[in-house]
Amino acid sequence: MKPIELICTINPSTISVEQLVNFKAAGMTIARINASHSDIEEISSLVSMIRSSIDRESIKIMLDLPGPEYRLTGYDKTLRIKANDELILVPKEFVPTDEIQALQTDYPVFGMPNMTGRTVLFMNGELRSIITSAGIDQIKIQFLNSGALRTNAHIKINDVHHEIPYISAYDRSLIDYAVSERIEMLAISMVRAASDVRDVIALLNQSSQKPTLVVKFETLESIQDPESIISLGDAFFVARGDLGNDVNPVSIPMLQKELVSLCNSYAKPVYIATQMMSSMQRSPYPTRAEISDVANAVYEGCDGITLSEETAVGDYPLEAVRLAREIIDYTGSYSFSVQALEPIFEQVMNTVSLKPIISHIQDVAERIWHNGWAEANAGNISWNVTAQITSLLELFEELSEYQHFYIVSKTCSRYRDIARDPLSNLILVAVNEDSTAYYPPNRVPTSEWISHLSIHQYLRAAGRDETVILHAHPTSIVVLSQLPEYDHGVDLSQFLPELKIYLPGGIGFTSYSEPGSVELSRKSIESLPNRKTIIWQKHGILCFGKDIDEAFDYLEIVNKAADVFLNLKKLI
Template identity: 35%
Template structure:
């Protein structure tokens, strides 16, 4: 078996929590196929996350397996407050009162984090708690001003009928799909979390509950001011995010299809179609996309997934996702290592399914042709070359590699941009991407089919390509006599992609 047949081309993101905060477990997860470690800042303190980050990096260094780090921001979400005795049960037909008062939650009342909530919703609206486990219907709203009732109080109260009961627990998410809430995009907590990410040099920040492009631009401006190269992943998990997906992806470095909250904000039967739409959009823009939430959820408790979960992972691969994500399975589950192994096995088998491979080429590449035609007709001449050239070179490299049965496509890239464009066409052969930058190396661990290598500093395109070839051969990725397609830019350092070359490993480069 070649080195390329051992692991799937689809990347695996794993959430690190109490169930995986052990150096031995982390090493096993890396060996099983973890490419990116996610830290969920909706839970835990900075001290806890720093300890986990140190463990992740130590496990990577000791195992010799690289890993990227993704900081997942809490974002503009609404959550329940602290609940007494670890929670209580409410039943269908009962009444539950939500209040703006900071209090310990009991059956008599539960606090919520967004204090303007009562002023932005109306009677008759639905409220979901804990990813839709509990459904409430607003019966009456009592504001401290008495605007909706004669019974004014010191705090806002939302009096709800329980449509579907369940356990009310501490810090669980609250969704109001019938309202567009005006929660500020960045809280003081979010700003502190971004500062943590900059200070600790994480590779990605996932921006939660993105509603429009400005939500991403606001975070981007903070990173620019700090001189940070962190890439931003926009989490699409509400109606506004779906509505503005094109403008959001245009200013983001990638997307996450966050199906947990998305499946509450929109009807659950719409989620599969929206997942396909968002993945295809990212493929068209040549930016990575992560499919997330409850992919192998039963493995939180059991050593094997359900057949439906296996199908869910496989279908995300069929859709064209760059990465699949494990949440509770690895953060708090009993079988974190087994979950990663199973995810890798399912993804690998899905990639080998021949009818899909042929159909996927047409599914992925036709939209790219539409993009190129649009660019030719609507973009000015000066900007056209900057946009068209990388797409055209990437598409040509993939077609050429398949026509000559190349062993791999070798890409010279500083930032990972060119590698992402080549990967967006989903070639059958691996993409070996050489970069002198350690940060770019780790960020390419999120891109489907890309095997990053470090080249060291070089002064010319020839020297860079020579380094990529030598290190690929040393790593066992290619051997003398293999045909490869080289992709690079001339002259070096100009941030352009304008060269394709067929090369036989072992022969002179020029």
């Protein structure tokens, strides 16, 4: 199984060295510091405590920035709220008097029209209220449920959006601090679009020491185009609390699955956060639903589970860490055994690195089929995807013992089958010095694989950049290869001058040998130097390209030259 991180939120007000050591022993791998509830002085002291008490190599520190969010101030202890209680909110600069007891907020909503009746959420929706009246300098709310309103509580008003700069002065100071202190991970909050991520990256790029950038999906805007964000970040949070305030909460499970799958396809870590084992704030045991929540997140393919209030303010923080790690490890081992039953081929092919390659293969296969250049199961394809798969080896440990990887058309596959259903008609071949593996294992590559592999090895050894070998049977080329004058070396470029532009090394030629034979492979290598195409007598053509489109270009132009030659021959 891949390693699953256990991210524990550390409260600088309550944490001790003994507790940190116990957290690590129980399975914590990342210590998260929520900067929304601390100043830089407190954060610095906590970082020093963590680094002096725990081996830096075994525990990473994640500094989680507040982002463009709003908070309540003006009270110094937790308030006990009952349903139907009323409260007044005032601007931060307003000083409450004896006549008006109120809580301050930096939320710039005072004086906005049509505020009455809107829902106000506190602490990821744990407390909910409704606006009963609103004026230029105060808003009156009535609570819809009971609960504890913690100090510096997060506040959000539904359907109110503000165009404010993404990086606040405080966030900027935290970024500078994280870089200077070489904090391992930096999480950014309330991201709205890829441009917010680029703003942070621009700041980080000013230094050679950059932390891992963890981007949180927790706003409606961020999930409108998640791939534009995933392409920029290093790792990601599915932060279900704030996200559930922006979208219908019933959609959260499916959004979680989709975001985890997307991050997996980009081979980037994704962590799940918010209320994973929330009941353990007050109970030494999680609910059955919470156990299932953690287990399902692991089974879906997440790379980490986050404990927030459970370890920051809960009564049973160490028990929460122990149980979370137990659930992760048990589910991870079971999940791995179940996933092993699924073809690793499909998992690899569905990554973002390989999907475009499969799409290109499908497109070219359809063009060859429609052009009538491969009867029945004639012709085949191989693509050296070593560069792409090497970047995925952390996800697919089984492949790490191999050095080279190829996507190959399976034996007896037709081009029309590849065009209709590529994944059912291709195979992944993994090769090292003394062994070869096929994925799926019940498939074998094309009968011409011996020639393909020999040519790929030659191209690699020669330092050439062609990665694709395309074999087809265009009728004109098959006919041409059997004419005595071609066997004696006729130059097709005299009939199609453009040929020299695309293929300055000319066209290779091999006399007839049995398809799939070692002899045919040997002859192909002998005629290969400086050439990007080889005509196999009575058996079509091989074309080599940096990608499949380039290889197909060579196939088209040689076939055109053969057509011109044969048509002129008819006229003579």
